[in-house]
Amino acid sequence: MASAFSGMTRLARHRAVTDLLKPELDAGLHALAIEPAAPGEPTRW
Incomplete structure (x- = not known):
């Protein structure tokens, strides 16, 4: 979780990451799972 x-929005968070x-990503990273959450928001893991 990040106060930033x-x-x-969830989409804006994903784009920021x-x-x-x-x-x-440009160097070849092809798989990434992220769940950007603000403090106090639930996450799946």
């Missing part, structure tokens, strides 16, 4: 995600990981 507060007020962001993938933007940060762009170099790894």
Whole structure:
């Protein structure tokens, strides 16, 4: 959980994470499971 995600939509959170990981994705990372959550939000794991 990250306070930076507060007020962001789930899609905006996902895009923020993938933007940060762009170099790894461009270098061949092809599988990633993320569940970006703001403090207090439930997660599946």
